[in-house]
Amino acid sequence: DQQVKQNSPSLSVQEGRISILNCDYTNSMFDYFLWYKKYPAEGPTFLISISSIKDKNEDGRFTVFLNKSAKHLSLHIVPSQPGDSAVYFCAASLAGNQFYFGTGTSLTVIP
Amino acid sequence: DTEVTQTPKHLVMGMTNKKSLKCEQHMGHRAMYWYKQKAKKPPELMFVYSYEKLSINESVPSRFSPECPNSSLLNLHLHALQPEDSALYLCASSHPPREGTDTQYFGPGTRLTVL
Numbered sequence: 001d002q003q004v005k006q007n008s009p010s011l012s013v014q015e016g017r018i019s020i021l022n023c024d025y026t027n028s029m030f031d032y033f034l035w036y037k038k039y040p041a042e043g044p045t046f047l048i049s050i051s052s053i054k055d056k057n058e059d060g061r062f063t064v065f066l067n068k069s070a071k072h073l074s075l076h077i078v079p080s081q082p083g084d085s086a087v088y089f090c091a092a093s094l095a096g097n098q099f100y101f102g103t104g105t106s107l108t109v110i111p
Numbered sequence: 112d113t114e115v116t117q118t119p120k121h122l123v124m125g126m127t128n129k130k131s132l133k134c135e136q137h138m139g140h141r142a143m144y145w146y147k148q149k150a151k152k153p154p155e156l157m158f159v160y161s162y163e164k165l166s167i168n169e170s171v172p173s174r175f176s177p178e179c180p181n182s183s184l185l186n187l188h189l190h191a192l193q194p195e196d197s198a199l200y201l202c203a204s205s206h207p208p209r210e211g212t213d214t215q216y217f218g219p220g221t222r223l224t225v226l
Contacts (some may be wrong), residue, residue, distance in 0.1 A: 004153075034214060043115070043201050043217035044154065089153055098167065099144075099215060101153035 003027050004092050006102035014110050019077040021105050023090035030092035035075045038087045080109045115218035117202050123224045132221045134185040134202030143185040146201040154201055161207050192225045
C-alpha cells in the first residue's frame with residue numbers, strides 16, 4: 001500500500017508563475033520529509049527538506065509547507081523557470097532509515 | 112564532494128550471467144542504500160547498510176546479493192536474474208539515522224536490461 005501519494009501525475013505552469021506540487025501521506029510516524037527532482041536517465045537530486053517539528057522551510061525559490069494534521073505537504077516554486085521542468089518526488093522518512101517515495105509529478109514549465 | 116558514482120551506467124545481461132553493480136561515495140556517509148526504479152514508478156528500497164552492516168533487506172530475492180566491503184563502497188551482485196528485473200538501480204548514501212540530516216544523495220543509476 002502506497003504510504004506516500006502524489007495524486008497529480010503531471011502539472012503544466014507558465015514561466016514566471018507559481019508551481020505547487022502536492023503530496024499526501026498516511027503514516028503519522030513519518031518525521032522527516034524531502035523533495036527530490038529527477039531528470040530523465042539521472043538519479044534523483046535532493047531539493048529541499050522539512051522536519052516534522054516545522055511547518056515551513058524556504059530555500060530560494062523553493063518553499064515546502066507541512067500540514068501534519070492533514071498529513072499533507074506541498075512544494076512551491078516561485079517564480080517557475082523552464083529549467084525546473086522535471087519529475088518531482090516527495091519522500092518521507094521513518095526514523096531516518098527507511099524512505100518512502102511518492103509516485104512523482106512531472107512538472108512542465110512553459111516558456 | 113557531494114557525488115555518488117555508480118558503474119556501469121548501462122548493463123545488458125542474460126539470465127545465466129553473473130554481474131555486479133558498483134557504487135562509491137566519499138562524503139563520509141556511513142549509511143548506503145540500493146533502490147530499484149521501474150519506469151514511471153518511484154524508487155523502491157531494496158537494501159540498507161549502516162556502518163557496513165546490512166540493516167534492512169526489503170524481502171529482496173536472493174538472486175540480488177549486496178555487499179559493503181568498506182565505508183565508501185557498495186556492491187550489488189546479480190545472478191540468475193529474470194527479465195522483470197530490468198530496471199534502473201539507484202545507489203544512495205546518507206549519514207546514519209539520527210546522526211545528521213536524513214538527506215540521501217543519489218547516484219545516477221545503472222540501467223539494467225535482462226534478456
